[in-house]
Every structure is written in C-alpha cells, then in structure tokens.
Amino acid sequence: MKRFKREIITLIVIIVFIVGIDLITDKIMKNVVDDMVNLIEDIERKIGENLEDVKIDDLKKVWHEKEVMLAYFSEHDELEKVTVEVTELKSNMENDMKEEAKGNIDKIKFLLKHIEEKEKLKLKNIF
Numbered sequence: 001m002k003r004f005k006r007e008i009i010t011l012i013v014i015i016v017f018i019v020g021i022d023l024i025t026d027k028i029m030k031n032v033v034d035d036m037v038n039l040i041e042d043i044e045r046k047i048g049e050n051l052e053d054v055k056i057d058d059l060k061k062v063w064h065e066k067e068v069m070l071a072y073f074s075e076h077d078e079l080e081k082v083t084v085e086v087t088e089l090k091s092n093m094e095n096d097m098k099e100e101a102k103g104n105i106d107k108i109k110f111l112l113k114h115i116e117e118k119e120k121l122k123l124k125n126i127f
Contacts, residue, residue: 025073032066033116056090078115
C-alpha cells in the first residue's frame with residue numbers, strides 16, 4: 001500500500017511538471033508569434049504606403065533572435081521554413097516585387113500560427 005502511494009505521488013509530480021513546462025513553452029511561443037505577427041502586419045501596412053519606410057532588416061534581426069529561443073523546443077524544419085520566407089521577403093522587397101512580398105507575408109503568418117498550434121499540448125498532438 002505504501003509503495004502504491006509513492007507511485008501515485010510520483011505520477012502526480014511528473015504530470016504537474018509536464019503541464020508546468022507546457023504552460024511556460026506555450027507562453028513563450030504565444031509571445032514570439034504575437035511579436036512577429038505584429039511586426040509582419042506593420043511591414044504589410046507599410047508595403048501599401050511606401051517601400052522606403054519598410055524596415056525588413058529589423059524583421060530579419062528580430063526573427064533570428066526569436067528563432068534561437070524557439071529552437072530549444074520547436075521543430076527546426078518549421079523554423080527553417082519561416083527563415084526561408086523571411087529571406088525571400090527581403091529579396092522581393094529589394095526588387096520592388098510587392099505582390100510576391102505580400103505572398104511571403106501571408107506564408108510567414110501562416111507558418112508562425114502553424115508552429116504555435118503544433119506545439120500546444122493537445123491529445124491530437126500527442127497521439
């Protein structure tokens with residue numbers, strides 16, 4: 001009976017630990033995605049107004065910082081896809097290809113939301 005109680009307590013501690021870690025990583029992921037989406041939407045607004053105001057290098061710098069943090073608990077393949085799209089966005093902006101740049105922006109937003117959704121602790125993500 002004593003052994004059974006110890007096993008139950010150990011199981012509860014493990015579950016609490018896993019849920020706690022998940023809550024922390026979800027919070028980090030949500031903050032990163034929100035920051036990046038806000039920055040992307042700001043760039044999207046500026047594309048329509050004037051290309052001179054667009055700070056694409058800032059986006060690249062911010063993404064690199066966020067990517068390093070996300071690499072600890074996210075799939076590297078997904079992060080690489082965002083990096084590729086950010087690089088293509090920069091290239092399209094430098095070549096005044098607004099429509100292609102808008103497509104890159106949409107892809108970046110989709111990928112960020114996809115990464116956030118994929119990392120959440122849900123039964124469908126576990127099984």
